[in-house]
Amino acid sequence: MKRLTKTFVLAALLHAGLACAAVAVAPSDKHLLYTGRIDFAQPDAPVITWPNTAIAGNFTGTSLSVTLDDEKGKNYFNVFIDGDTASPLIIEAAQGSKKYDVIAGLAPGKHSFLITKRTEGEEGATVFRGLELADGGQMLAPPARPKRRIEFFGDSITSGMGDEAPMNGRDDVVRDKNSYLSYAGITARALNAELHLTSQSGIGVMISWFPFTMPDFYDQLSAVGNNDTRWDFAHWTPDVVVVNLLQNDRWLIGDRHQLQPEPDDAGRIAAYETFVKRIRQLYPKAYIVCALGSMDATKPGSQWPGYIKSAVEDMRKGGDQRIDTVFFPFTGYGQHPRLKHQRDNAEILTAFIKKKMNW
Known part of the structure; x- marks a missing residue:
C-alpha cells in the first residue's frame, strides 16, 4: 500500500509539473508578424541582421520570454509590451543561444509585444529561436500589417x-x-x-x-x-x-x-x-x-x-x-x-x- 501511495504521489507531481510547463512558440508560428529583410532559409531559425527588423504578436498569459542566438554578443533589442513604446525593455544579447525572461507578472488576459533590433549588421547576426509564454498562454491573431x-x-x-x-x-x-x-x-x-x-x-x-x-x-x-x-x-x-x-x-x-x-x-x-x-x-x-x-x-x-x-x-x-x-x-x-x-x-x-x- 505504501508503494502504491508513493506511485500516486509521484504521478500527481509529474502531472502538476506538466500542467505548469511554459508554452513554447516556434519562430515559424503563423501568429508572428515579421517585418524587414529576414533570412527564412530555415523557418524555425530566421536570421535577423538589418536595423529595426521587427517581430510582433498578440498573446494571452502572464509572462514572455525570448530566445536569441547572437553571433557576436553585441546586439541590442527593444521589447515593447502592450504598446508602451515609451518604456522599452532592452535585451543586451549575449554571444550564443540564451533565453531572456523579458517580463512576468502581467495581468491575465490579452497582451501584445513588439521586438525591434536597435543595432545594425556591423554588430552581427541574430537567430530568433522563439518565444515562451506562461502556462496556459497562447498566441492570438497577429497585428494587422500596414498597407x-x-x-x-x-x-x-x-x-x-x-x-x-x-x-x-x-x-x-x-x-x-x-x-x-x-x-x-x-x-x-x-x-x-x-x-x-x-x-x-x-x-x-x-x-x-x-x-x-x-x-x-x-x-x-x-x-x-x-x-x-x-x-x-x-x-x-x-x-x-x-x-x-x-x-x-x-x-x-x-x-x-x-x-x-x-x-x-x-x-x-x-x-x-x-x-x-x-x-x-x-x-x-x-x-x-x-x-x-x-x-x-x-x-x-x-x-x-x-x-x-x-x-x-x-x-x-x-x-x-x-x-x-x-x-x-x-x-x-x-x-x-x-x-x-x-x-x-x-x-x-x-x-x-x-x-x-x-x-
Whole structure:
C-alpha cells in the first residue's frame, strides 16, 4: 500500500509539473508578424541582421520570454509590451543561444509585444529561436500589417547611431544606438507605413569608412558586411523610398581626399544618379525622396545638396516625375543627431511625404 501511495504521489507531481510547463512558440508560428529583410532559409531559425527588423504578436498569459542566438554578443533589442513604446525593455544579447525572461507578472488576459533590433549588421547576426509564454498562454491573431510601405537607404544618421546618447556624450556607445527612434522609424510610424531600413553606419555612395559602398550593399539579404547573399526585391515593394546618403562621401572626399583619383563635381553627380537610377529600376512606381542631413553635409555653403539637386533634375528631364529632394538643415551640432534632431527631421520628412502622397 505504501508503494502504491508513493506511485500516486509521484504521478500527481509529474502531472502538476506538466500542467505548469511554459508554452513554447516556434519562430515559424503563423501568429508572428515579421517585418524587414529576414533570412527564412530555415523557418524555425530566421536570421535577423538589418536595423529595426521587427517581430510582433498578440498573446494571452502572464509572462514572455525570448530566445536569441547572437553571433557576436553585441546586439541590442527593444521589447515593447502592450504598446508602451515609451518604456522599452532592452535585451543586451549575449554571444550564443540564451533565453531572456523579458517580463512576468502581467495581468491575465490579452497582451501584445513588439521586438525591434536597435543595432545594425556591423554588430552581427541574430537567430530568433522563439518565444515562451506562461502556462496556459497562447498566441492570438497577429497585428494587422500596414498597407503603406516605405524603405530607407542610408548611413549612421538613418540607423540612429548615438541618438540616445547625451548631448555631451560619445557617438560610438552601441547601447545608445536605437534605430527605432531614428528619423526613419519615427516617420514610418507617423505615416502608418511598414518600414525596411537598409542602412549601415559609415557607408557612402563612392567611398565608405570600410572597403564597400552602398552600391555593393543595397541588394543583400544579410547586412553583415559585404557578402554574396541576395535580397529578392520582388518579395516586397515600397510605395516611398528615401535615400539619405553622401554624408560619409563628404567627409572622406571633401575633407580627407581619400578617394583617388578624386571625382570632380560631374563625377560625384553621376555616381549618385547611377545609384538612384538603380533604385528606380527596382521600384518603377515608388515615389523617391533624395534626402541629405542633418549633419554638416547640409551646412551653409556645402556643395553636396547641389549634387543631389543636379542628379534629380537630370532624372526629371529624362521623364521621371516621381522624385524630389528634402534637405534637413544643419543645426551646428557637431556629432550624430540626438533624439531631438531625429524628431525634427522626422517632422519635416513626414509632412513632405504626406503632401506628395496625399497620405
